[in-house]
Amino acid sequence: MVPDKKIVEDVSGWLRLYDDGSVDRTWTGPPEVKFMVDSVPPHEQYIDGVATRDVLADPNSGLRVRIYLPEKTPEEEAAKLPLLLHFHGGGFCISEADWFMYYAIYTRFARQARAIVVSVYLRKAPEHRLPAAADDAFSALLWLSSQAKSCTEPWLEGADFNRVFLIGDSSGGNLVQETAVRAGKEDLRPLRVAGAIPIQPGFVRPERSRSEMEQPETPFLTLEMLDKFIALALPVGSTKEHPMTCPMGPAAPPLEELKLPPMLLCLADKDKLLETEMEFYEAMKKANKEIEIVMSCGMSHIFYLNKIAVDSDPATAAQTEAFLAGVIEFIRKH
Numbered sequence: 025m026v027p028d029k030k031i032v033e034d035v036s037g038w039l040r041l042y043d044d045g046s047v048d049r050t051w052t053g054p055p056e057v058k059f060m061v062d063s064v065p066p067h068e069q070y071i072d073g074v075a076t077r078d079v080l081a082d083p084n085s086g087l088r089v090r091i092y093l094p095e096k097t098p099e100e101e102a103a104k105l106p107l108l109l110h111f112h113g114g115g116f117c118i119s120e121a122d123w124f125m126y127y128a129i130y131t132r133f134a135r136q137a138r139a140i141v142v143s144v145y146l147r148k149a150p151e152h153r154l155p156a157a158a159d160d161a162f163s164a165l166l167w168l169s170s171q172a173k174s175c176t177e178p179w180l181e182g183a184d185f186n187r188v189f190l191i192g193d194s195s196g197g198n199l200v201q202e203t204a205v206r207a208g209k210e211d212l213r214p215l216r217v218a219g220a221i222p223i224q225p226g227f228v229r230p231e232r233s234r235s236e237m238e239q240p241e242t243p244f245l246t247l248e249m250l251d252k253f254i255a256l257a258l259p260v261g262s263t264k265e266h267p268m269t270c271p272m273g274p275a276a277p278p279l280e281e282l283k284l285p286p287m288l289l290c291l292a293d294k295d296k297l298l299e300t301e302m303e304f305y306e307a308m309k310k311a312n313k314e315i316e317i318v319m320s321c322g323m324s325h326i327f328y329l330n331k332i333a334v335d336s337d338p339a340t341a342a343q344t345e346a347f348l349a350g351v352i353e354f355i356r357k358h
Contacts, residue, residue: 197225
């Protein structure tokens with residue numbers, strides 16, 4: 025007789041951890057929203073002006089990326105396009121680069137920003153605790169640096185490696201900061217990190233913030249998800265004061281000593297993490313770093329990934345368009 029596995033952690037319909045260490049990430053929430061976490065197969069033909077392909081960036085580690093390539097207009101034929109290196113969210117524990125929720129928004133980015141998007145398939149905790157996802161994120165940047173020297177990936181031949189932007193949602197925003205910190209210590213030439221765009225990053229403190237207590241919970245962020253995912257993701261024995269979850273805290277390297285690119289911090293005023301995100305912004309300003317904010321009003325955590333709300337609620341649609349416009353303006357300036 026094989027004893028039944030027992031659930032030792034169950035996180036809001038997103039993840040179940042069993043006593044044998046196995047993990048089940050089958051979506052168990054409302055079935056009508058399951059399509060948002062379904063995988064979208066790559067398509068090398070253009071659909072609505074964007075083609076996608078999955079690439080094995082590093083055969084040794086198995087690192088993979090998804091490339092979103094916008095169809096060039098005749099006027100753009102000779103132009104080089106900026107490159108967005110994207111890190112998906114999910115509390116370091118869930119999500120895939122090919123989920124529909126990311127496909128829906130990053131095809132829009134590729135099309136509207138006239139940019140090539142490279143989204144990284146990140147290793148997930150608890151099987152791979154931090155810094156695994158951060159190592160994957162930086163390895164992807166090193167791969168792009170090698171492509172800048174000698175391009176072997178045909179879909180990147182039209183990329184402007186002098187204008188590479190780091191972009192990431194939620195915990196992916198944490199990876200934007202961590203990757204920017206690492207990039208500042210390396211010679212990546214001829215690649216240049218032109219900007220960093222953390223979107224509602226998962227910055228926290230050990231103590232509860234006012235926004236954590238007062239702002240509404242959503243399927244994308246509950247206090248249970250926040251606490252349990254961080255506990256499953258951080259190195260064993262670490263607290264929320266870890267540099268990857270609290271880059272403005274005492275355990276992190278002083279911000280004023282870091283070489284960082286210009287940053288656009290994208291926030292939402294109903295986000296549970298708003299208070300600690302603003303604390304990061306103030307710390308960056310105090311350290312004389314170049315940083316600006318795009319604020320989405322009346323919106324909660326990663327609202328623009330909720331395709332149902334984007335399609336059915338005029339306010340969400342308008343704020344999504346304004347958020348995209350703010351990011352595109354930042355890219356054009358740099």
